[in-house]
Amino acid sequence: MANLKVPKAPTIRRMPTYLQKLVELHAEGVPFVSTTVLANYMNLESIVVRKDLEITGISGQPGVGYKTDELIAAIRKFLGWNNVFEACLVGAGSLGSALLGYEGFEGYGLRISLVFDSDHRKIGTTIHGRIIHDIKRITELLKPCAMRLGMICVPSAYAQPAADLLVANGIKAIWNFANVSLQVPDDVAVQREVIAGGFALLSVKIAQLEAAKKNGEVRNVG
Amino acid sequence: MANLKVPKAPTIRRMPTYLQKLVELHAEGVPFVSTTVLANYMNLESIVVRKDLEITGISGQPGVGYKTDELIAAIRKFLGWNNVFEACLVGAGSLGSALLGYEGFEGYGLRISLVFDSDHRKIGTTIHGRIIHDIKRITELLKPCAMRLGMICVPSAYAQPAADLLVANGIKAIWNFANVSLQVPDDVAVQREVIAGGFALLSVKIAQLEAAKKNGEVRNVG
DNA sequence: TAGATTGTTAATCGATTAACAATC
DNA sequence: TAGATTGTTAATCGATTAACAATC
Structure with missing residues (x-):
């Protein structure tokens, strides 16, 4: 863990x-x-x-x-952003595509250079300049790169298998955008992005502001 | 602020x-x-x-x-997720579209029911079941709904104007996915999603694991 | 010199962790 | 009864905030 x-x-x-x-x-x-x-x-x-x-x-x-x-x-x-981090991405759905289209990453030293999917309608096509590869070719394509970072953008049900696959192919860090908690070996770093967490905070902020308004407090609550 | x-x-x-x-x-x-x-x-x-x-x-x-x-x-x-939060979204680019396609939001009581953009090639089209409206019609369409929550998915340069527009039309909470910090009145809640923050944490985790490995520590660092 | 800002030390605040009796 | 878990109180840890001398 x-x-x-x-x-x-x-x-x-x-x-x-x-x-x-x-x-x-x-x-x-x-x-x-x-x-x-x-x-x-x-x-x-x-x-x-x-x-x-x-x-x-x-x-x-x-x-x-x-x-x-x-x-x-x-x-x-x-x-550690002075050197470029080469990364691969699994799952070229709407979120994966959005991440591929985000130019800001280059400024953070992150370059997504390999993209995998299992959908045959996507394989071979190009999204934001990257060819979508068949996930079956992951070993063949990943091994020579000595890539350390993998991004997971597949539906929740496929996230753990995707993580296992990445780990089996030498990935040492996983950025997880799927809506599940992943189990990985101790020597692999995981970062899960829970965007609902931000919405939870916002929901509480809204309740706070409404409560303050009700009490006639116009001053800054924070 | x-x-x-x-x-x-x-x-x-x-x-x-x-x-x-x-x-x-x-x-x-x-x-x-x-x-x-x-x-x-x-x-x-x-x-x-x-x-x-x-x-x-x-x-x-x-x-x-x-x-x-x-x-x-x-x-x-x-x-506060027992009642449905109606939300509007500004900016139907790749990230905006990805958020529109995320079915998980319904489980969090979030329903994105109005979408705006300024791109005439997008206006009138439908993304994930929602019609993209001209941002110029925001007052006309937003006012009758008494909507409180707005999501910003426009390029950084347009985020502040978008926020101003939302606030002017009665929005009390902004979920900001743009890569800038927004200035809003005291009675408006803002939540900024900085996904690079997660990447920063992951970068440090990687460095930590590599340092631990170098020192021959196989045990759990956390 | 006056104003702004850094760098550092100490104080406060809040989150996490530990311990354990009470309960199923 | 034995094992698991809750609920609560106290201890620890770390982050934020305050204060202020030193510096430009």
Whole structure:
């Protein structure tokens, strides 16, 4: 069961958002960025950002901020996104296709270079520039690449078999978009994306706001 | 800035996963479920599940567990998912289409009943059973519904204008899938889905496992 | 010099984990 | 009765927040 517990998970989750904003600011030619700016953007307190950035080992200039380019490099290095992660994707349905179409991944060092499906109507066709391969050819195609990362976008019922197949072919990390919890060996990392989790939070937020309104509280609840 | 801070966020995020498993077990005719079973499924300790369920106010039977149907009802009620949430979606691109095709939402009480886009090639067509409407008709179509929830799936650059439009038309909660942080009034709830956050965590997990392997540690790191 | 910001230490808060009696 | 599990209280751990001197 490799749902590894990672220290500083909240900090790590915020990193890509810092990175995305920093890249934008860098493109605009902004040479320095302060935690105040990043905090405002993300509706956080600046101390949160300061503590978060600490983890990357970077140091800034008091009164000024951090060098934008250095900060970008530090975050990328911390996340291991300075080298390209080659990944394969299993399940070229609507979600899989959407992920294939997301250009943002390149900026995170993620390149989906192999795509598998079992649907014969899809096999051989091209989606967002990638050929869909027959899942039966996974060993033949995957082994030579020494690929470590696999993304699962198949229907829930096929997710565990897909995971087994990936593991059997040397994959060491699985990004799971299927709506089930996967069982994998201890030396394989799994990250499950539960988008309903976000909706659950939003539902509770809505209830909170409505309760606050009922009580005539207009002030910020958070 | 309505990125409300919700108490017990980790617990709330786990709720949909419990719910999904419970519904499955219920369909299989399992009358009682213990926290041990749920914990095993999710690779958690049972005490975590026990504490989580506490929040719903349900009580179980020592030595036996919780009545599956009661637990399902309690979680749904806690999340406000016993009534259907009508939602609209802006941006019928690949991600928007994928979300429209996700049947799981109905089980969470979420029904996407209105879809908008600005692309004239899409307007008037049907995706997964929903007609794509011209975003210009948003006021006309949204106002009569008294809809509270809006989903944003447009490219980053159009996300803030889309949010403004939703807010201007009475939307009180925004589920943001665009890769930017939105600014909204205090009485509007926002939930941003940052899928790169999951990838960041996975990247760190991979690094952790590789470091552990290097040190010859085969035991479970978590 | 004044204002802004970093870096660091300490305080607070909340989530997770442990322990165990009570119950089926 | 024995085994499993709940419910509750206390202990631990870690994340967030506060405070402030040092620096540009």
